[in-house]
Amino acid sequence: MAAGRSTAGRNGTGPPLGKLIIATGLAFTDTKLDPAFTGDQTQLGRHILYESGNNPKTLLLAARLPVIVLTLLFGLVTFLFARDLTTPTGGLTALALYTFSPDLIAHGALATLDVPVAGFVLTATWLLWRARANPGRYVPLAGLALGAAVATKMSALAAVPVLLILAALATQHRKGPKRTLRAAAAVATVALLAIAVVWAAYLTVDPRLHWTTPPDLRPQQGLRALADALPLPRPYLDGLRVQFALEDRTWSTFLLGTYHPGPVWYYLPTALLIKLPLGALALGTAGAATMLTIRGLRPAAPYVLLPAVVLLATAMTSTRDLGVRYAIFVPMFLAVAAGTLVLIRSRWTHLAVAALVVFAAISSLRTFPYYLTYSNEAFGGPSRTHLSLHDSNVDWGQDLARLADRYPGEKIWLVYKGSGVPSAYGITATDPRDVPPAQVHGLLAVSDSAIAKADERLTTLISTSTPIDDVGHSITIYRRP
Incomplete structure (x- = not known):
């Protein structure tokens, strides 16, 4: 346990709250951990899952359960937000789109931070609407929720100015001589409580904040240097510097069948067009337009649309085009916006809304159980997503167990994108790039992301093999004579 606390407290790549939430699931397992282990978080994960005598399937399920619970609770927030704006029918419309969102189903069942941080931002926004x-x-509850978002993932910092504006706005519809004072008090309350939550998260894992800034962290210049003035714990600020350093690296992008050696500014909007169900996309867009055009809904438009727009615009500036999980808040806020369509007094509109909800649900159900690889019908569905996108949109190393079940006991030449250990799943695997091509015969399994970024040797192996199967729409199987 001491080793786990030390690792969490000294992990400078991100804040600890989301990881603490995930770790609560492991508290109910008999997890074995060598107290003398040293290494980074990637090495620690591999050590616990595959080298310590633990059952990896049991541990993964235990780690995912807290995120699954949070995902369900954020669905309730989506329902309540849309219901507060409209009627219970509007809330149910939003909940249906949330429930059948393939991206939320996929990432809401993984031990990652993308859905938790987006859900905390959504919750804070809804609470500010209620604060009117x-x-x-x-207002205090909104501050706590915003703090939970910032203490879960640093990308939530982009939402802070927006939610502080909304906190001030929430006090302005009430007339009186103290409107400015009320606005200032609301902003201060949200900001102070958010800061307090971040400090509490760090103090939980290390009450004395035993932290030493890594010597290789270079000082930031320009606007980035302002981050050091934030009233947050030093490990958080150093974590921001780590993230800035990651942004300065060159990351490749795969989009619409083309490999790009660097970022593509329109990557996320395009990926969302591919990954969102067509019915949800149509309803969300129509709902956003409805909020801007119907007078009674205009006061709610900043609460529903502004956080999503600002977060998406910020995410688009990133150099890491690795998946729509960086914009997982979009289907959440679009679902709430779609719920407002029930206020249009037209029978045909109501029928169209119902039909599009059913269309989105059917599209989602048809992809079961391959939700991570989902793409909508316009882009060919899950089996063809790898032709347009890669990385966490399609191939996140999730199909080792399926590969083992599909070809039990067979020797496999494997090029695998992921951190899993094939032998832990009973797979006898060898990397074909480690031997001359003439020695590679039989089954060749290649992760689709590796195919898109194949070097000359792998390209030669693939071009001289025959595709015979795919596993989970993320690993292509070849037969090599």
Whole structure:
């Protein structure tokens, strides 16, 4: 346990709250961990899963359960947000789109931070909307939710200015001579409580903040240097510097069948067009337009649309085009926006909304159980997603167990994108790039992301093999004579 606390407290790549939430699932397992282990978080994960005598399937399930619970709770927030804006029918419309979102199903069942941080931002925004009627109750709760987002993942910092504006806005519809004072008090309350949550998360894992800034972290210049002025724990600020360093690296991009040696600014909007169900995309877009055009909904438009727009614009500046999980908040906020369509007094509109919800649900159900590889019908469905996107949109190393079940006991030449250990799943695998091509015969399994970025040797192996199968729509199987 001490080793686990030390690793969590000294992990400078990101804040600890989301990891603490995930770790609660492991508290109910008999996890074996060598107290003398040293290494980074990737090495620690491999050590616990595959080198310590633990059952990897049991541990993975235990780690995922807290995120699954959070995902379900954020679905309730989506329902309540849309219901507060409209009617229970609007809430159910939003909940249906949330429930059948393939990306939320996929990433909401993984021990990652993308859905938790997006859900905390959504929750904070909903609470600020409720604060219009009762600021004394909901403004502090919004501050706590915003703090949870910032203490889960650093990308939530982009939402802080937006939510502080919304906190001030939540007090302005009530007339009186103290409107400015109320706005200032709301902003201060949200900001101070958010900061307190971040500090509490760090103090939980290391009460004395035993942290030493890594010597290789270079000082930041320009606007980035302002980050050091944030009233947050030093490991958080150093983590920001780590993230800035990662952004300065060159990351390749695969989009619409083309490999790019660097980032593509329109990557996320395009990936969302591919990955969102067509019915949800149509309803969300129509709902956003409805909020901007119907007078009674215009006061709610900043609460539903502004956080999503700012977060998406910020994510688009990233050099890491690795998946729509960086914009997982979009289907959440679009679902809420779609719920407002029920306020249009037209029978045909209501029928169209119902039909598109059913269309989105059918599209989602048809992809079961391959939700991570989902793409909508316009782009060919899950079996063809790898032709347009890669990385966490398609291929995140999730199909080792399926590969083992499909070809039990067979020797496999494997080029695998992921951190899993094939032998832990009973796979006898050898990397074909480690031997001359003439020695590679039989089954050749290649992760689709590796195919898109294949070097000359792998390209030669693939071009002289015959594709015979695919596993989970993320690993292509070849037969090599």
